[in-house]
Amino acid sequence: MRILLIEDDIKTASYVSRGFTEAGHTCDVIDNGQDGLFQATRESYDVMIVDRMLPGLDGLSLVRALRAAGKKTPAIFLTSIGGLDDRVEGLEAGGDDYLVKPFAFSELAARVSALARRPTMQQELTVLMVHDLVVDLLSRRVTRAGQEIDLQPKEFSLLETLMRNEGRVLTRTMLLERVWDYHFDPQTSVVETHISRLRSKIDKPFDTALLHTVRSTGYSIHAPR
Template identity: 55%
Template sequence: MMSTMRVLVADDHEETLNFIRRGLTQAGHIVSTVDNGREALFRATEESYDAIVLDRMLPGLDGLSILKMLRAGGIRTPVLLLTAMTRIADRVEGLENGADDYLVKPFAFSELHARLNVIIRRPAVLEPETSLRVLDIELDLGKRIARRGGRRIDLQPRELLMLEVLLRNPHRVMTKTMLLERVWDFDFDPQTNIVETHISRLRAKLNADFDQDAIITVRGAGYMIRSE
């Protein structure tokens, strides 16, 4: 059984608004309603809700614009988008802009309630990683910039990728085979010293003017980033 939740419902059609409010209230939920886009945006940003039922065609500010603003502002409240548009492209557009689900009008309250039940139980979407850090070594994943002790280190693309693999596995020995697969996309050993050569170059750049070796060689096994 769904626990009590706070829901914001935004729809300019009075009959639809009352229909949803009555159903959710009878189901034991706390419901706030608005009939225009600007009020919907204000409520959604200033108050806390477990879910938002948002009509796509609202006066003042349309539902899609509200959705974009909420997501751009970091508000991840689950949104069920209501639409009278039946084209798949319109529904896809809503989903691509941050809607968790959509429902085409007219609809049965039981379906709306079931869809709300689903979207509020989905695990929160994790924000993508922007950087990796182990001790004093940091890699900005977006800008592809490496630093040690706050100082920028100029690395070649393969060196950056190798550093990323090591930083993502700080307590794990990365074998030559693993590095060939993840850095060069090789599923075979080319019988060269390509891994050793790049590790040597990466180590030299990371260690320049530093006393402690950033990369540990585990003899007969592989390499790992120093994490303690």
């Protein structure tokens, strides 16, 4: 089982991660909300354990953001905030379970195992996210770092295709087939032209490039490495 623990208390993080490691599981530890959100978005985990009071981004906002982005990884809140209203708030934010500190590791392990066994509902993604670039497929709204970006229909389709294949290199032929429905080479620079237009809108106004040209191969979109 692969577990993501987002906890800023060093003693708690060490205690929990050691317990799961000794039980034969992989437990990655992140000590702040912003990095935790990035890690949970980039990687695949069986279960997340999330503290509510985190620096940078609180646990409730973190889980809400993941759910909005279509990530369905089971999440259990592990926190000292234990009132009834607090527990309800955690579950309504998208949490699957809620355990109050102080706690017994055996109970945490049992709850994590139960969540990992629970079948996940496969839902169609409605929001795609790469780094700070967000595409809402329902409203067809594109933003980066909170700034709205206006795209033409083919530019939007091109961006959607790239983001659905984050980190993979898509060749010119693949893009012609998926975006333009061409199953032959039209002998035009339509792909290159739209890539250039897209890059000018989603990359050039910002400090970090997300859209990359892989020489003699194709194009890829991914977060900074």
